[in-house]
Amino acid sequence: MTMACKICGNSENNTAYQAKEMMLGYRDVHDYFQCGDCECLQLENVPENLPDYYPEDYYSYSEVGFPTGIKRWLLAQRDYYAATGKGFLGKLLFLKNPEAKIATLQLTGIEPHSRILDVGCGAGHLLHSLKEAGFCKVQGADPFNEADIDYENGLKVIKQTIHEVSGSWDLIMFHHSFEHVVDQLDTLRSVAQRLRPDGCCLIRVPTVSSWAWQHYRLDWVQLDAPRHLFLHSIKSMAYLAQQAGLQVDNIVYDSFALQFWGSEQYQQDIALHDDRSYAVNPDSSLFSAEQIAEFEQRSQTLNQEHQGDQVCFYLSKQTP
Numbered sequence: 001m002t003m004a005c006k007i008c009g010n011s012e013n014n015t016a017y018q019a020k021e022m023m024l025g026y027r028d029v030h031d032y033f034q035c036g037d038c039e040c041l042q043l044e045n046v047p048e049n050l051p052d053y054y055p056e057d058y059y060s061y062s063e064v065g066f067p068t069g070i071k072r073w074l075l076a077q078r079d080y081y082a083a084t085g086k087g088f089l090g091k092l093l094f095l096k097n098p099e100a101k102i103a104t105l106q107l108t109g110i111e112p113h114s115r116i117l118d119v120g121c122g123a124g125h126l127l128h129s130l131k132e133a134g135f136c137k138v139q140g141a142d143p144f145n146e147a148d149i150d151y152e153n154g155l156k157v158i159k160q161t162i163h164e165v166s167g168s169w170d171l172i173m174f175h176h177s178f179e180h181v182v183d184q185l186d187t188l189r190s191v192a193q194r195l196r197p198d199g200c201c202l203i204r205v206p207t208v209s210s211w212a213w214q215h216y217r218l219d220w221v222q223l224d225a226p227r228h229l230f231l232h233s234i235k236s237m238a239y240l241a242q243q244a245g246l247q248v249d250n251i252v253y254d255s256f257a258l259q260f261w262g263s264e265q266y267q268q269d270i271a272l273h274d275d276r277s278y279a280v281n282p283d284s285s286l287f288s289a290e291q292i293a294e295f296e297q298r299s300q301t302l303n304q305e306h307q308g309d310q311v312c313f314y315l316s317k318q319t320p
């Protein structure tokens with residue numbers, strides 16, 4: 001008998017799972033269940049020592065390593081095109097060297113003066129790129145950072161939860177942070193309160209509405225026990241949004257080859273951070289360059305079929 005679903009309250013036909021910690025390779029077991037109604041897969045009880053499951057450099061940041069001079073200028077052109085779909089030189093640079101994460105912003109319709117908030121942004125590298133590309137009103141929030149961060153280009157990342165952030169925003173986004181959030185509904189309600197009338201909320205998360213969850217089950221790399229507290233389905237995210245006064249306007253699948261090589265490694269009991277992992281030593285991993293390219297190709301196909309293992313939800317305020 002599992003507990004009631006934390007998203008929709010259903011307690012019938014829920015399916016229990018025991019998932020191992022496999023990113024760091026601790027292999028300790030955590031109780032999950034998938035709701036029989038909304039299909040959200042969720043961690044039953046959040047461990048008190050959850051911070052112990054994050055590697056030490058998870059939130060690290062540094063000013064060093066950002067490009068300077070002409071390279072900085074070219075990257076700004078490329079990233080402005082990625083975010084808006086505008087600019088000829090930027091388009092050429094993007095075609096040669098795409099920036100998939102920033103490209104997820106195109107559907108949000110942001111402009112240089114849009115007010116943009118990134119929640120759970122860690123060091124804030126995405127925002128740093130946007131600031132460089134000419135988006136002047138960007139801000140980061142991450143309660144798990146050690147302190148506020150002030151970058152030389154003017155970007156600020158504040159040590160705050162969404163509930164503490166002030167102001168109203170044209171775009172509030174969560175790039176693979178929402179699945180780590182305990183208070184799902186309260187978080188979306190705080191988003192709704194802080195969105196401007198025409199604002200957009202972008203949520204990028206892994207999803208169980210995918211081939212990878214169907215096929216790999218407990219070896220699915222993005223289950224990521226116990227760090228991922230909620231693995232939403234398309235249905236459960238729509239339900240949650242609606243409870244918060246929001247609606248899902250668009251869904252874009254953006255999975256990539258990790259779903260294959262990461263999950264295949266877990267099937268062989270190889271942790272993500274193991275020396276034999278493709279993430280650590282690509283040259284001595286289980287996979288050839290051709291296999292990885294094929295995984296990438298298959299990921300594109302899955303995305304087109306709405307079966308990839310991660311997804312971008314574009315939310316707006318409900319229209320009465």
Ligand SMILES: [Zn+2]
Pocket residue numbers: 005006007008009010035036037038039040236
């Ligand atoms: Zn449910």
